[in-house]
Amino acid sequence: MGLIIAGDRSGVGKTTITLALLASLREQGVSVQSFKVGPDYIDPMFHTYITGRPCRNLDPVLTSPEWVKTCYLHHGQTADCAVVEGVMGLFDGLPYNCHPDDRYFGSTAHVAKLLNLPVMLVLDCGRMSNSVAAIAHGFQTFDPSLNLAGIVLNRVGSDRHQEYLEAALEPLNLPILGVFPRQTQITIPDRHLGLIPTAELPHLNRILDRLAHLGKHHFNWQKLQQFLPIPPSPHLPISPSPHL
Template sequence: MSIAPGILIAAPRSGSGKTTIVLGLQRALARRGLHVRGMKCGPDYIDPAFHTAATGAPSFNLDSFAMSAPLLDALASEAAGDAELVIAEGSMGLFDGIRQETGRTGASADIAALFGWPVILVLDVSGHAQSAAAVALGCARFDPRIEVAGVVLNKVASERHRRQVEDGMARIGLPVLGALMRNGDLTLPERHLGLVQAGETIELDRHLERLADAAEAALDVDRLITLARPTRIRSAGGARPLPPPGQRIALASDQAFSFVYPHVLLGWRAAGAEIVTFSPLADELPPPDCDVCWLPGGYPELHAGRIAGAERFLHGLRRFAEVRPVHGECGGYMVLGRSLEDGEGQKHPMADLLPVETSYAKRRMHLGYRVAHIIEDGVTGAAGQRLVGHEFHYACVTQSDMSREAAFATITDAEGNDLGTAGHRRGQVTGSFFHAIAQG
């Protein structure tokens, strides 16, 4: 099997325009007829869906903390073995991660180093000119494991501004591979937790075409292609993806329930499981011929009234839970609780399958990796099973049964600090705020 070359598009900080550049480049190359695959560094549910829309092919997450080296290799091999070019997107700043051993920090630089992908640095140059070169030089020298092969300038104010920035880059010997002028029309809309989901964006295909037009006009696309390097795969076998929770899985899937890591679904299907989707927002019940129901995360707080009024769904979910397992992650966990308070402070009754009440009105950000050990046997593993995942939400628990007997798992953060217990279980129903990425 031939392994496609790849590049990693990253930035010194969040908000520099990585996603705009990545999507424009992916779509531009796809419409040239290249088979392009996207990859996303870190625990992000939203960007891979945009990559898929831009390229027409699945995009997976790569996470150097949560995933083992064999799993990382398996996912990169699956993508690079079925493509002509891999365009990976970094998360946050290039070196931003947790305090862990080198190569296991969750930073985008770990992924570039692991697979031998050169880094293309996206620089937001608004507010400085030649000084941008100092930022780029620092990124190029900070980590000897990686190669910064060039820069793309974003939010350039004028041609004079561009020449000034390019003057600084010439002094440090980094090629400028293109420059985009300030243009609010190229920015994807944001709301709630961040970017809107790919399925929510009106006229997404037209927007991707505009991004591709901008990339073709502003970037040296041909040179970018030549900078890609073969994807380096070191391990063969031994990957440990999350095992399927059942043979036939009823998966909630709509605008309220959409945060599922693509690699998790890939692993379930590869293990022989069948995934049957249904829509709670359409008042559909979990198919009764399935042997487990999975409610993923998403934005149920934006649709709490509709969910509370979906009597057929809620009744069917309760009936399903009487005889078969049900698990909820983050938003799914909130729906399994007694009630959900929306952003306006209105409380909506939920499934009442777990002893917890949650609120989005009382917002506080919860963010970070979680290492969990399951307390009792269930669909996510046997008692003591170690899961590595991630938590990102603003909702808070307002009332719950906090006893260990009702908890789903014990958890720590990425540095091993004890965070107590997480989630709840009642009979065959379980749930928690963290999204599982891989087994430990």
């Protein structure tokens, strides 16, 4: 079982959502093999710290599509499930003229199709309401061969904001797999290369505890059960908290 986490662009909260998912699963006793699309080495440090297993990079540009599939199958089969964090926007890859056999070679979408994985799309809703439906519809229909499992609404401002977003999305019949509030309590510092490495963060455990709590209360675990082996637990809500 596995899931790939993508964004409509960089900066929408992919890493925060991924870490919240990994931390929540580990808290429930699920063994998770994590992967990262592309050559990034800092995000995988956080994955490894949470899961206790080395995160593996999946990069068809620096390796090959066949190697990506081999790596995923070899390492993924040793855990209960696999979680893959994407890179940039879902369809952002090499230009078409570099690889005419694939319009977005090396992208998260490319890796999702190589591995036949469902995609959870993270959308930053902090500065929009009804427009979320246009964005979701575009990603839902752009490539029909891609399995878009559902979306996560990130940086939602209030209960009323959530109601507007859900009403706008209802005609699309696209599952909402999580609703995460706009918050400033969980901030992982960054610099020009991306996140600051784990060894330089003295309060990392506190941050990860907050991420686990966030994931526990704001993912729709009932809907996620079809993609991830989530054990029944009286401490795990099956749907997101109605109060942001």
